[in-house]
Amino acid sequence: MPLCSMRQVLDEAAKGNYGVGAFNVNNMEQIQAIMEAARETQSPVIIQASRGARSYSQDKFLYHLMLAAAELYPEIPLVMHLDHGNSVETCKSAIDLGFTSVMMDGSLMPDGKTPSTFEYNVKATRAVVELAHDKGVTVEGEIGVLGGIEDGHGAGGTGLEHITDPEQAVEFVEKTGLDALAIAIGTSHGAYKFNKKPDGSVLKMQRLIEIHKRLPNTHLVMHGSSSVPKDLQDVINQYGGQLKPTWGVPVEEIQLGIRNGVRKVNVDTDNRLAITGAIRKVFIETPEKFDPRDYLKPAREAMKKVVAQRMKEFGQAGHAGDYAPISLSDYASKYAANALVAAR
Numbered sequence: 374m375p376l377c378s379m380r381q382v383l384d385e386a387a388k389g390n391y392g393v394g395a396f397n398v399n400n401m402e403q404i405q406a407i408m409e410a411a412r413e414t415q416s417p418v419i420i421q422a423s424r425g426a427r428s429y430s431q432d433k434f435l436y437h438l439m440l441a442a443a444e445l446y447p448e449i450p451l452v453m454h455l456d457h458g459n460s461v462e463t464c465k466s467a468i469d470l471g472f473t474s475v476m477m478d479g480s481l482m483p484d485g486k487t488p489s490t491f492e493y494n495v496k497a498t499r500a501v502v503e504l505a506h507d508k509g510v511t512v513e514g515e516i517g518v519l520g521g522i523e524d525g526h527g528a529g530g531t532g533l534e535h536i537t538d539p540e541q542a543v544e545f546v547e548k549t550g551l552d553a554l555a556i557a558i559g560t561s562h563g564a565y566k567f568n569k570k571p572d573g574s575v576l577k578m579q580r581l582i583e584i585h586k587r588l589p590n591t592h593l594v595m596h597g598s599s600s601v602p603k604d605l606q607d608v609i610n611q612y613g614g615q616l617k618p619t620w621g622v623p624v625e626e627i628q629l630g631i632r633n634g635v636r637k638v639n640v641d642t643d644n645r646l647a648i649t650g651a652i653r654k655v656f657i658e659t660p661e662k663f664d665p666r667d668y669l670k671p672a673r674e675a676m677k678k679v680v681a682q683r684m685k686e687f688g689q690a691g692h693a694g695d696y697a698p699i700s701l702s703d704y705a706s707k708y709a710a711n712a713l714v715a716a717r
């Protein structure tokens with residue numbers, strides 16, 4: 374099966390009222406872990422690469438691994454998505470390479486640090502929509518600024534992030550014509566999101582519900598959605614790691630989001646934790662080992678377990694065979710005919 378349009382995967386998820394995990398990757402083992410989890414649970418899936426992942430893998434390595442995944446798992450609808458594109462040029466280079474979906478993150482300037490203006494964000498996102506839709510490629514935009522790294526204060530919520538304004542979200546969707554909208558509701562990237570189990574004062578699910586009411590037909594995206602489970606933290610610390618106590622986004626809050634328009638759920642940190650714990654365990658328990666496969670296999674297995682669990686929790690499990698992917702050129706025609714504008 375060729376790589377699939379994210380718009381199609383999210384439209385199908387909306388029909389079935391479920392969410393789709395978007396998992397970050399940098400290497401072969403992470404892609405294999407996701408594909409095995411997708412096969413085991415019969416899930417459509419989004420695999421995403423950040424700018425850092427693209428540079429780590431020299432772009433082409435990752436792209437060809439993704440083609441291998443599509444060939445080896447033909448029954449799985451598989452999207453290749455650019456995570457947090459920082460500029461129109463970055464998005465264009467991903468489209469040229471063969472990504473079937475891109476995120477234009479115009480909430481910050483291309484330096485990835487300076488908060489942008491609404492006007493800049495609209496202009497950059499609109500420009501990406503034009504060049505992406507021309508090729509049938511899906512576009513995710515972002516309004517609001519995530520906590521932690523994105524608000525310029527390093528990892529960990531500082532309270533200085535810009536929670537998405539619902540009015541502005543409506544205007545943003547109308548002016549850009551995007552396919553999916555990432556919103557800021559108090560989550561942040563990385564392991565240090567909250568210093569206790571989050572309540573409504575820090576994790577603003579009510580804001581998400583309000584945005585969904587105003588944009589009932591727009592696919593919402595939750596970034597920073599790792600749950601940072603205690604058992605994964607414990608394995609790392611048990612085998613010599615030094616993670617400080619921390620909390621992530623509880624799965625039941627994500628499920629509440631999914632009942633209110635969230636269709637794409639970004640998860641990276643939980644997989645990083647699972648991989649690191651598994652590798653540390655091998656190093657500590659069997660220090661005589663030095664074949665990378667001795668620790669990469671358990672690492673891959675640990676990540677597969679987390680991904681499969683999330684696929685079941687988000688509801689995408691069992692939906693891989695629901696539909697046959699439509700080609701990107703057919704999507705280009707749909708966009709050209711204005712048949713897919715995110716309606717209000």
Ligand SMILES: O=C(CO)COP(=O)(O)O
Nearest residue numbers: 563597598599639641642
């Ligand atoms: O939002 C993410 C990638 O864009 C990942 O978030 P986590 O750090 O919570 O896994």
Ligand SMILES: O=C[C@H](O)COP(=O)(O)O
Nearest residue numbers: 397423425426457562641
């Ligand atoms: O956007 C955040 C993802 O977790 C990717 O992180 P990265 O930029 O370190 O690859």
Ligand SMILES: [Zn+2]
Nearest residue numbers: 478480515523
């Ligand atoms: Zn952003």
Ligand SMILES: [Zn+2]
Nearest residue numbers: 562596597639
């Ligand atoms: Zn993100």
